[in-house]
Amino acid sequence: MSNILAIAHKELKSYFSSPIAYIVIGFFAFVYGYFYWVMLTYFVRASLQMGQMGGPQSMNINEQLIRPLLSNVTVVVLFVMPMITMRTYAEEKRSGTIELLLTSPLTDTQIILGKFLGALALYAVMLAVTLIHIGILFIYGSPEWKPLATAYLGLFLLGASFISLGLFISSLTKNQIVAGMVTFAVFLMFWVISWAGSVSSGGWVTDLTSYLSIIDHFDDFAKGVIDTKHLVYYISFICFGLYLTARSVDTERWRG
Amino acid sequence: MIEVQHLTKRYGRLTAVEDVSFRVERGEILGFLGPNGAGKTTTMRILTGYMPATDGKATVAGFDVFDQPIEAKRRTGYLPESPPLYPDMTVGEYLTFVAKVKGVASNERKSRISSVMERTRIADMAKRHCGKLSKGYKQRVGIAQALIHNPDVLILDEPTAGLDPKQIIETRQLIKELAGDHTIVLSTHILPEVSQTCQRVVIINKGKVVAVDTPDNLTSRLRGAETMYVQVDAGGASVAPVLAQVGGVTNVSPADANGATVGYEVESEHGHDVRRELARTVVSNGWGLLELRPMRVSLEDVFLSLTTEDAPANEPAPAPAEVVNE
Numbered sequence: 001m002s003n004i005l006a007i008a009h010k011e012l013k014s015y016f017s018s019p020i021a022y023i024v025i026g027f028f029a030f031v032y033g034y035f036y037w038v039m040l041t042y043f044v045r046a047s048l049q050m051g052q053m054g055g056p057q058s059m060n061i062n063e064q065l066i067r068p069l070l071s072n073v074t075v076v077v078l079f080v081m082p083m084i085t086m087r088t089y090a091e092e093k094r095s096g097t098i099e100l101l102l103t104s105p106l107t108d109t110q111i112i113l114g115k116f117l118g119a120l121a122l123y124a125v126m127l128a129v130t131l132i133h134i135g136i137l138f139i140y141g142s143p144e145w146k147p148l149a150t151a152y153l154g155l156f157l158l159g160a161s162f163i164s165l166g167l168f169i170s171s172l173t174k175n176q177i178v179a180g181m182v183t184f185a186v187f188l189m190f191w192v193i194s195w196a197g198s199v200s201s202g203g204w205v206t207d208l209t210s211y212l213s214i215i216d217h218f219d220d221f222a223k224g225v226i227d228t229k230h231l232v233y234y235i236s237f238i239c240f241g242l243y244l245t246a247r248s249v250d251t252e253r254w255r256g
Numbered sequence: 257m258i259e260v261q262h263l264t265k266r267y268g269r270l271t272a273v274e275d276v277s278f279r280v281e282r283g284e285i286l287g288f289l290g291p292n293g294a295g296k297t298t299t300m301r302i303l304t305g306y307m308p309a310t311d312g313k314a315t316v317a318g319f320d321v322f323d324q325p326i327e328a329k330r331r332t333g334y335l336p337e338s339p340p341l342y343p344d345m346t347v348g349e350y351l352t353f354v355a356k357v358k359g360v361a362s363n364e365r366k367s368r369i370s371s372v373m374e375r376t377r378i379a380d381m382a383k384r385h386c387g388k389l390s391k392g393y394k395q396r397v398g399i400a401q402a403l404i405h406n407p408d409v410l411i412l413d414e415p416t417a418g419l420d421p422k423q424i425i426e427t428r429q430l431i432k433e434l435a436g437d438h439t440i441v442l443s444t445h446i447l448p449e450v451s452q453t454c455q456r457v458v459i460i461n462k463g464k465v466v467a468v469d470t471p472d473n474l475t476s477r478l479r480g481a482e483t484m485y486v487q488v489d490a491g492g493a494s495v496a497p498v499l500a501q502v503g504g505v506t507n508v509s510p511a512d513a514n515g516a517t518v519g520y521e522v523e524s525e526h527g528h529d530v531r532r533e534l535a536r537t538v539v540s541n542g543w544g545l546l547e548l549r550p551m552r553v554s555l556e557d558v559f560l561s562l563t564t565e566d567a568p569a570n571e572p573a574p575a576p577a578e579v580v581n582e
Binding site: 002003006007010013014017018095096097098099100101102103104105106107253254255 | 267301304305306307308325326327329330332334336337338340341342343344345349353354356357358359401
């Protein structure tokens, strides 16, 4: 365990001692802030209109503001994640530091989990930035915290899934740019795969593609529902990504 | 300390290392010598557990590198061809990280780090970023990194490559100091390095071991007979027949000529020192003796004759994978 933490600590530190962490967090905070501002303005205007017309019920801040906001955040995550994961293995392979790790008394699993946790920690910092905006909503409004917590759990699992897959793709190449582009393309495919289902006539294609779509599983979390089906999906996605990384590192070792 | 038996590594159809066997005793410095692409790095990577071998067995400090990799790695320090540094870390941070992953206990870390920094003379660089160091300092940090967990075995892949002459001398000195406490395997394609630092040499070519011996034995093995170089100013007189008369001399051939000054290569029977007689003969004939020295076969000649296909036929056949315990 201490080995895993040593690697995770090194990974997190290297994010912050290079511009990556600041660019990623800065970009994320900027785009998130923009979404927040636009949606909040819209929400305020809409609820004013509702009030004037004397509608039967006031607008629900969880349903009408936070849920669509966090759903949009997932798009930003899609763009930002490849930047976090692309260097994990590719950079170590290019600079030769992978030789240090592979000749140290560490198991492959420890190295992979260390890198995974390091990237996950950066992602957690990134999500923590958004809590500032949510905090403001708590000051001026009274959102419910429970659906908010499940939405964040969903975001966290979604990010972790991306990281595990990004780690695998990074372990395939020495080139960060290649790793980043391929990761982005693959993420995007997981995003939009359900479109294929929606244009086809239904049946098993629709079921399959919507099951595979990484974003469809997020919807229930955003609604405040923790469904085992979605938990299983994300956790198996993460495990599969980490497993593929382990296989890739091992294969690389045999090929030399 | 290190035992390698019938090690073979294939990359697809390419055989990088074939049936390599050798032993290294405790405290010894073994030189791994071979042209570029001979399989030196591959062998070292197998020994350090970076990659598995296709066939064969290797043990480090009594632990099989395939079956007990963690135990073997705990006892091995490795400096790859390019020092594995993280450019964004300072030297101090870097060594702390390496100490952690190499399993140095947390209460010993500080003292280990300062002791290796002192030993490799990088203490004043502790706050510098690894990426901003000069090549010489990078190499020293690389060696410090390999020493941090006080390993029994040190494996250094071309430790002096890319250094300036002064740094090369310092690095060799450091390596010699480290022997004794540590068993060292170093690879190089620079020949003088081997004769200066190593007690034993493994010469490897095209993935195969062509000789294992001490540097001295290797040079004397190639030298069938003693050869002297004699430079004489005889004013045009014919010198060769006179020198051939000296007892023990078997052959005299002119080597070079510069006006009246002519150089000869004088071969004599093995173990027969003809220098005194040669000098007396030249002087008593009234010629000027300008130079008289034994022609040593250099390690270069050994190396070339062992690694070149059309080697001279009279060269003693090298016994592959022979282990000489001196």
